[in-house]
Amino acid sequence: MTNLRTHGCGGNARRIALVLLAAGIAGWAALARVHAGPEAWESRLVDLRVVTKSGGGRTLRGIVVSADGRLLTVTSGLEDASRIDAKRWNFRPVRCTGWLGSDPRTGLVLLQVEGADLSAVRIVAADNLPPEGGETFTVPRPSPEEPKQEAAFLRLSGPGVPSGNGDLLWLGGKVEEILPGSPVFNERDQFVGLVTLVDADNHRLCVARVSAPLELLDRVDLAAEAAAMRQSLEKVAARGQDPAVTSSPAWRDLQAAVGPKEAEVAADRLVQAAPRSPSAWTAAAFSYWQARALEKAEFAAKKVVAFFPQDPSAVLLLGEIEAARGRYGPAIDAILEAKERGASTAEVSLLLGKCFFAEGQWEKACDEFRAYLRFRPRHTSAWLALGQTLLRAQSWDEAVKAYTRAARLNPQSVRAWAGLAESCRQAKRWEDAASAYTELTLLxxxxxxxxxxxxxxxxxxxxxxxxxxxxxxxxxxxxxxxxxxxxxxxxxxxxxxxxxxxxxxxxxxxxxxxxxxxxxxxxxxxxxxxxxxxxxxxxxxxxxxxxxxxxxxxxxxxxxxxxxxxxxxxxxxxxxxxxxxxxxxxxxxxxxxxxxxxx
CATH class of the missing domain: 1.25.40.10 (Tetratricopeptide repeat domain)
Incomplete structure (x- = not known):
């Protein structure tokens, strides 16, 4: 008998929109386990010698969480740092170049380090970890005498363990030579967190749990964009300082406003009290913009432009607000005008690229994102925007490159792995697509x-x-x-x-x-x-x-x-x-x- 069968796998299957993706299974996750140990330490473990403002010193440890040198460590011990010297256990050069951001809730901080052949520790979602993170744990404690040494610990529970914060894990064992910031791995060799406290008297460690996605990486990226916006506004405000206004009750009310609605009302009172003050309209424009009172923000921004017709920052502020209102054509005109008046590529290109993207002008958007990235090559959001634009333009291989760079900068970015997977799928690079989807299932x-x-x-x-x-x-x-x-x-x-x-x-x-x-x-x-x-x-x-x-x-x-x-x-x-x-x-x-x- 002949069987006429043509319904194969996926014949009627849908492909999920990739920005919505992500998932995990214990059996599959085992295919991509994290391996702790000496080989990983050489490219991921960094020791920090902190010199305090009073001249004292202390030593911390950190773990690399992106191949471009984002280092995760603990805030405790860095509050009064005047200088931070870095050291790697394979003796290859490394240096700490700055503070990126911190999370007060967990007591963790991201630093930037520079060095060759850095590799990121894999951070997995809590659902891919055993209950409570595991039962037995290891902590690297290399020393000049024994650079490959590690210590074993057991998870502590019961009445003697401090209670309260579910983000903390208490381990018992030999704590000598364990440094704050040391990474902790469970019995499956999965990274579970960083040591925040070494309690030598009670022979225990306090560990801040770390799981995917690591939101601190995203917050650092967004903070960079917000800082650029504030810097642009400060340029405008500095040119129109009016002591009579900045010392007025209405100004003080605006500075003390809590929440967007209160800020909007305070901004109304300020411009009513000083309708001819550049300082008042500049502060009001920013407050309206933050409160999403965009019609008022546009009116205030046009007032600022009228006060400072040659100031590129004033026109750029208007462009920001037009873009926030979804009026991308006027926004593009304002941003290009700001560029003609002297605004730098770093100031205008990211916003201009987003506006061109919204208008479906893929080639122009790509040009602007690339121009911006020449100035700020570590801005993950810009690489994501470039990758998304290249996908829309059906430049699959170029999109793969952009998303790969974004994933290198932030291995915890779901958008980066989803975009990379889709780009590889469109390019029919199936093994690469499978690798990217696997990362998504871990996140x-x-x-x-x-x-x-x-x-x-x-x-x-x-x-x-x-x-x-x-x-x-x-x-x-x-x-x-x-x-x-x-x-x-x-x-x-x-x-x-x-x-x-x-x-x-x-x-x-x-x-x-x-x-x-x-x-x-x-x-x-x-x-x-x-x-x-x-x-x-x-x-x-x-x-x-x-x-x-x-x-x-x-x-x-x-x-x-x-x-x-x-x-x-x-x-x-x-x-x-x-x-x-x-x-x-x-x-x-x-x-x-x-x-x-x-x-």
Whole structure:
């Protein structure tokens, strides 16, 4: 008997919009485990010698979290630093170049270090870690005498352990030579956090837990944009300082305003009290902009431009507000005018690129983002914007480069990995796409879309067993995912796992009883395991839900002939005559030939 089967894996499957992606499974995550130990320390572990303002000194440790040198360590010990010297355990040069940002809630800080061959520690989502982060842990404690040494610790619990903050972990063990900021790894070699306190008297460590996504990396990037905006406004404000206004009650009320609504009301009072003051209108424009009172902000900004017609910062402020209102054409005009009046490329190009992007002018947007990145090559958001623009322009390979740079700067960026995965998918670089989707599943392990797309990429990479595991995870996360069940069924069928294939096809049909492709393939599985009556019923359902499709009709005709039911066979052939007479005649000839051969 000939089976006419063409419904393959993913034939009806959707591809999830990639900005929404991310997910995780313990079995798959094990494929990309973090490996602590001496080899990793050489490229990731950095010791910091802190010289205080009083002339004293202390030593901290940190771990590299991006290949471009973002170093995560603890705030404690850095508050009064006048100089920070850095050292690596492979003796390669490294230096600390600045403070990027901190998180007061966790007591963690990001520093920038410069050095060759740095590599980032992998940070995974909390759902990919064991309960409480693990049971046994190791902490590197290299010394000049023993540069490859590490110490073992157990997780502490019970009445003797300080309670309260769920972000903290307490470990017990030999704490000598352990430095604050030392990274902590669990029994699976997964990075779980940094030592914030060494309690030598009680032989225990306090550890701040760290899991993906590391929001501090994103906040540092956004803070850089906000700082540039404030700097632009300060230039305008500095030219129009009016002591009579800046010492007035209305000015003090604006400075003391809490929340956007209160700031808007205070700005109203300020401009009413000093309607001819550049200082008043500049402060009001910024307050209105922050409060999202954009119509008022535009009016105030135009007043500022009238006061300072040759000041590029004033025109740039107007462009910012026009862009915030979604009026990208006027915003572009204002920004270009600011550029003509002397605004620098670093000041205008990022905003101008965003406006060109919103207008669908991909080439101009790319030019502006690239110009901006020449001045600020470590601005992750700009690399993401460039990658998104290149995707829209269908420049797949260039988009891969932009998103790769963004992921290098911020390995915790879901947008970077999602964009990289989509770029690789469009370029048909399936193994690279699978790698990027795997990173997504580690960052956001409960989004079934990432697992679905990972399964498709693995299938194109000729890794069907891993693809099958991915689709299994899809349906575990979302039991209503019709295509997830269907693709799991097809891959199980290919693996000759009829039991799982039947179960998955039935689940797909349970989600959508009119899913003709699932009914057809279910009939194929039943035919393969000689459950002929079940196959006949499944193909009849497929015939009902796939009108005009010859496959269920043709297979039913062949099946009824094999079961020696000529009347049912002829009925199916008559139906086939209406759809594809040539195929019907071919099957009649095949049946007649078979009959002659058996005589």
């Amino acid at each position: 956001e392990p409960k989004n079934s879309g990432a697992w679905f797309n990972l399964g498709l990429a693995l299938l194109h990479s000729d890794q069907p067993s891993f693809a099958r595991a991915s689709f299994l995870r899809v349906v575990q996360l979302d039991p209503k995912d019709r295509e997830g069940w269907f693709n799991l069924a097809v891959l199980s069928q290919r693996a000759r796992d009829a039991r799982m294939a039947i179960q998955a096809y039935r689940k797909a049909i349970e989600v959508d009883p009119a899913f003709g492709a699932a009914w057809f393939n279910l009939g194929v599985v039943y035919r393969e395991i000689r459950r002929y009556e079940d196959a006949s019923l499944a193909w009849k359902r497929a015939e009902a839900f796939l009108p005009g499709d010859v496959r269920p009709i043709a297979n039913l005709a062949l099946l009824e002939d094999a079961l020696h039911r000529p009347s049912e066979r002829d009925l199916e052939l008559q139906k086939l005559d209406q759809v594809d007479a040539g195929l019907a005649q071919q099957i009649r000839s095949q049946i007649a030939l078979g009959a002659r051969q058996t005589r």
